[in-house]
Each structure stands twice: as structure tokens, then as C-alpha cells.
Amino acid sequence: MTDPTGQGVLADRQIAAMIDSGAIGLDRAPAADQIQPASLDLRLGARAWRVRASFLPGAEATLADRLDQFAMHEIDLGPGAVLEKGCVYLVPLMERLSLPDDVTAVANAKSSTGRLDLFTRLITDRGTEFDRIDAGYDGPLYAEVSPRSFSVLARPGMRLNQIRFRRGRAELDDAALRELHARNQLVDGPAHIDNGLGFSVDLRQRDGGIVGYRAKPHTGLIDLDRLNHYAIDDFWEPVHARDGRIILDPGAFYILVSRESVHVPPDCAAEMAPYLAMVGEFRVHYAGFFDPGFGHAAAGGHGSRGVLEVRCHEAPFALEHGQIVGRLVYERMSERPGRLYGADLKSNYQGQGLKLSKHFRTA
CATH class of the missing domain: 2.70.40.10 (Deoxyuridine triphosphatase (dUTPase))
Structure with missing residues (x-):
């Protein structure tokens, strides 16, 4: 590639x-x-x-x-x-x-x-x-x-x-993306390819019924150097789905997770497109760059979920389990990296599911 x-x-x-x-x-x-x-x-x-x-x-x-x-x-x-x-x-x-x-x-x-x-x-x-x-x-x-x-x-x-x-040009068109998926199984389910690889939201109940987190409006300070330090409950409230649905409140910030496990081969990189107007008035991702090796078996991934950073705009919006909320744009690498995400360097989010930033205590 x-x-x-x-x-x-x-x-x-x-x-x-x-x-x-x-x-x-x-x-x-x-x-x-x-x-x-x-x-x-x-x-x-x-x-x-x-x-x-x-x-x-x-x-x-x-x-x-x-x-x-x-x-x-x-x-x-x-x-x-x-x-x-x-x-x-x-x-x-x-x-x-x-x-x-x-x-x-x-x-x-x-x-x-x-x-x-x-x-x-x-x-x-x-x-x-x-x-x-x-x-x-x-x-x-x-x-x-x-x-x-x-x-x-x-x-x-x-x-x-x-x-x-x-x-030069790096982005893969849909034909090249279909070929890549045929060789590498980019997601663990059907591949919805249309101007990139579509991904959907997972609103199935987990332990305790939590499907995501919503930022609390009045919290303390976060020191960006303090890792695995802050109690989740001090900054986030759990989000529960009813019949596979949640209502997004305008202006609120949510951490959700993709239904699909994503795979980025070593000779590719990927980026989440941040906004799809046709699926609702909300932004899906604020970071969204996936390094070569993300979710790749040789890098210890075996597929990794995409964490969704969601902010709703304008009006409350009903988000349904399995709804397509964005797309992954894959790009070819100029050469294969000397190191892969998750294999050769510290990678906080390899193999992730629903996961907050590394500043919050995991246990």
C-alpha cells in the first residue's frame, strides 16, 4: 500500500x-x-x-x-x-x-x-x-x-x-479502500464504504448499564501532568441508554464508543472525519488521527474501538444504537514506519473500548 x-x-x-x-x-x-x-x-x-x-x-x-x-x-x-x-x-x-x-x-x-x-x-x-x-x-x-x-x-x-x-496525494478512494478491506478486514463487521469507511455508535448496555460518559458542568482543575490520578465520578456522570437510545443535550460533551473494532494496517494511517451534517447536528470527533498499527494484530491490538468525542449542536438529538455517525478516511504511508502504534512505543489506547483520557483512574 x-x-x-x-x-x-x-x-x-x-x-x-x-x-x-x-x-x-x-x-x-x-x-x-x-x-x-x-x-x-x-x-x-x-x-x-x-x-x-x-x-x-x-x-x-x-x-x-x-x-x-x-x-x-x-x-x-x-x-x-x-x-x-x-x-x-x-x-x-x-x-x-x-x-x-x-x-x-x-x-x-x-x-x-x-x-x-x-x-x-x-x-x-x-x-x-x-x-x-x-x-x-x-x-x-x-x-x-x-x-x-x-x-x-x-x-x-x-x-x-x-x-x-x-x-502528494495520500487519501485512498473508495475503490482502493475496498481492496484494502478485502486484504486486511478493516472492521469486524460489514464495511460501509462511501467517501471513507463508515462507523457507528455502540449504545448496548455494559456493566452497570453504562454506554458512555457526560462531562459534569462544575468540576475541579485537571493538572495535565497527573496521569491515572483523578476519580471519574468527580468529573463525569454515567450515560445510560433506554432501548438502545440516548438523547444528546445541546452543548453537552459526551464520551461514547464505536460499535466497530477498527484496524489500521502498518502501511496506512487513518483520520476520523469530524462532522457529517446529514446524520445530525453534532460533532463526532475532536482528535481522530489513528497511527499505523492501531488495532493491528501484530501490534497487540486485534481491533480497537474508536472513542467518540461528541458535542450536540442547536437542538436535542436522539442517537440510536448502530447509527452511522461518521467515517474514517484512510491514507497511504509514504513508507512503512520503523515503529508501530501499540508495538514499539507506549500506547495508552491500543485495544481500547469505552475509555476516558489517561488522567482518570481506571481502578
Whole structure:
């Protein structure tokens, strides 16, 4: 499935070569596990600005040119700083880019970031879109961070989002996706392929009747460095289904799980499309990048459920068990990674079912 011409999503060894060549610049030496199989974790810098609104610089301006119009005050992250729920922050990152003319980039929140409802997007100078970087971009990177459900304690070096790089066309069309499924069994049931691989929601009763979790509206602070630390009941309330159905409340944030177990072969990556207007007024995923090896048997997965980070919009919505709520877009790798998710590096969510972020105690 990897392209012999080198087109596709760049793998870990190619990302390391970009660091060596200066195409990726670092303010600080990279962490040992910063390079993932098909992406690079991005690290918060030493300061942040509280801004009054989310914004993009626009095609003719740098972010610094526009900051005076939006900044309210500057924050030193060095000793640790609280990023408050409902506020918007702008944080310079420790990484910058000097991309070749044939390489584009795209960013998304990391899994734990999305599961905390910590809305995070990448911004560049002269940017007209969030999370998308054109070939040849030369400049700094910034993270927009907006805690939606919980206030968090952040420090320099924390990794809230990740970036991946593409050369040429990477996305598989439906014909190629059907061929891939025939060889690899991408899901453990029927494959609904239409502009990607459809996935549905699992609302079957589990132990105690729980089918998901809903964020509580008034909670304490989450220190992002504290793993397996917080009691679930202090931050989440259980969600129970009635006859395989739940009602989503507008504005509320839910953690649910896909009915299908997902498999991403070693020579592919996948991304959850975040929103399908035709299936209901809700967003299904805020992170959604699956590394090569996710759910792969050789990486200890044997299929892994997709955790769904759901926010309903506009009106209450009845969600039914088995309802298709989104799609997975598969992409070919430029080369097979040297390491796989779940096999060669610490992977918190391999083989997962319904699972909150790694900050909450599992027992």
C-alpha cells in the first residue's frame, strides 16, 4: 500500500530526517518519544496570551501583526498556569517549520486532549485555515487552546496537538479502500464504504448499564501532568441508554464508543472525519488521527474501538444504537514506519473500548 514514488503520509524516519535537515526547527532538543509512527507531537512554549476571541491572521498578516487587536494579557507558563474553561488562549510552540515545496502538513489534537474536551487548533502566520499548512511554509507555529469542559493546569513542553506531513496525494478512494478491506478486514463487521469507511455508535448496555460518559458542568482543575490520578465520578456522570437510545443535550460533551473494532494496517494511517451534517447536528470527533498499527494484530491490538468525542449542536438529538455517525478516511504511508502504534512505543489506547483520557483512574 505504500507508494513506490514516495507519495503519502511521511513516516517516523522521514520526520527525523526533516529535523536533521532543518525543515522542522526545534527550540529544545526533541523528547525521546516525540516522533510518533506518522506524526510529530508539538510542545507548548513558555508563554501564552489570553485572547478575547479565536482568530486567523489572514493571508497578508503574521500572527504578531494581529495579536494587539485580540490579546488581553500575557501568561507565564513556566511555573504552571491555569487555562480556564470557556476562555481562549494562544501559545507559541517550541517547533517551527521550513517546509519543502512538495510537502504539506495537517494538525489535530492528540487523543487525550480531545477526550478532555480541550479544543486545540494549529495556527500559522498568514494562515487562512486552522490546522492546514501549505507546502513551502516557513515560519513559527502557534496553538489555540480553549478548554470547553474542564479548566486545566498547563506547563511548557506539554503536548496537546500533533502534526503530520504529506507528500502528494495520500487519501485512498473508495475503490482502493475496498481492496484494502478485502486484504486486511478493516472492521469486524460489514464495511460501509462511501467517501471513507463508515462507523457507528455502540449504545448496548455494559456493566452497570453504562454506554458512555457526560462531562459534569462544575468540576475541579485537571493538572495535565497527573496521569491515572483523578476519580471519574468527580468529573463525569454515567450515560445510560433506554432501548438502545440516548438523547444528546445541546452543548453537552459526551464520551461514547464505536460499535466497530477498527484496524489500521502498518502501511496506512487513518483520520476520523469530524462532522457529517446529514446524520445530525453534532460533532463526532475532536482528535481522530489513528497511527499505523492501531488495532493491528501484530501490534497487540486485534481491533480497537474508536472513542467518540461528541458535542450536540442547536437542538436535542436522539442517537440510536448502530447509527452511522461518521467515517474514517484512510491514507497511504509514504513508507512503512520503523515503529508501530501499540508495538514499539507506549500506547495508552491500543485495544481500547469505552475509555476516558489517561488522567482518570481506571481502578
